[in-house]
Amino acid sequence: MKVGVFDSGAGGRHVADSIKKAMPELEVVYKEDRDHVPYGVRSIEEIHGFVKPIFQEFVGEGCRVVVVACNTVTTNLIQELREEFKVPLVGVEPMIKPAATATKTGVICVCATPRTLQSARYQELKVLYAQGIEVLEPDCGDWALMVETNQVDRNHIKTIIDDACAKGADQIVLGCTHYHWIEEMINQLSAGRAEVIQPEPAVIRQLARVISTL
Numbered sequence: 001m002k003v004g005v006f007d008s009g010a011g012g013r014h015v016a017d018s019i020k021k022a023m024p025e026l027e028v029v030y031k032e033d034r035d036h037v038p039y040g041v042r043s044i045e046e047i048h049g050f051v052k053p054i055f056q057e058f059v060g061e062g063c064r065v066v067v068v069a070c071n072t073v074t075t076n077l078i079q080e081l082r083e084e085f086k087v088p089l090v091g092v093e094p095m096i097k098p099a100a101t102a103t104k105t106g107v108i109c110v111c112a113t114p115r116t117l118q119s120a121r122y123q124e125l126k127v128l129y130a131q132g133i134e135v136l137e138p139d140c141g142d143w144a145l146m147v148e149t150n151q152v153d154r155n156h157i158k159t160i161i162d163d164a165c166a167k168g169a170d171q172i173v174l175g176c177t178h179y180h181w182i183e184e185m186i187n188q189l190s191a192g193r194a195e196v197i198q199p200e201p202a203v204i205r206q207l208a209r210v211i212s213t214l
């Protein structure tokens with residue numbers, strides 16, 4: 001079965017690799033938008049215009065499911081995309097619920113793009129699952145580009161992670177798939193102080209569920 005995986009850039013490639021490893025029987029079609037990455041600092045209208053033709057290609061090429069391996073697109077546009085394209089979409093959004101459930105300190109840190117943090121869906125996730133939890137949202141506005149261009153400034157990441165841990169965060173949510181490439185670095189920087197959560201296992205479970213209904 002053909003399954004599409006989309007992201008603005010390198011983040012979705014990480015997700016696609018995990019899907020291929022977990023479900024080698026699938027034919028994974030990966031598409032990214034190299035001309036317009038990073039999305040996280042763009043307007044919703046602009047992003048919508050970029051993704052529509054790409055989703056059209058997925059449908060045209062016979063993908064039976066599309067994984068929206070981008071928190072920025074999922075949190076801002078998945079409803080519109082579901083209405084526009086009659087193909088099941090599996091979204092990726094910040095894992096507030098597991099982080100809020102697991103925290104012992106009552107403080108969690110969400111690393112995500114500015115556009116994700118500003119989305120109505122993200123605000124809704126906090127209302128639904130993080131009542132009474134302090135949610136730190138450090139400025140990670142340049143992280144996606146650092147990963148995309150392979151110029152990750154470890155000291156810059158360290159400053160943000162140290163600050164979050166010093167403020168008591170014991171759960172760090174990777175709310176942008178680009179950051180999956182620096183998960184190991186963030187793990188090292190927060191070792192013994194915080195756990196790092198990312199959504200790939202949950203995405204694979206959800207994809208398997210959706211496929212089983214087709």
Ligand code: DGL
Pocket residue numbers: 007008009011012037038039040041069070071072073113116144175176177178
């Ligand atoms: N990887 C994407 C996400 O999960 C978007 C990064 C970007 O293009 O800014 O949000």
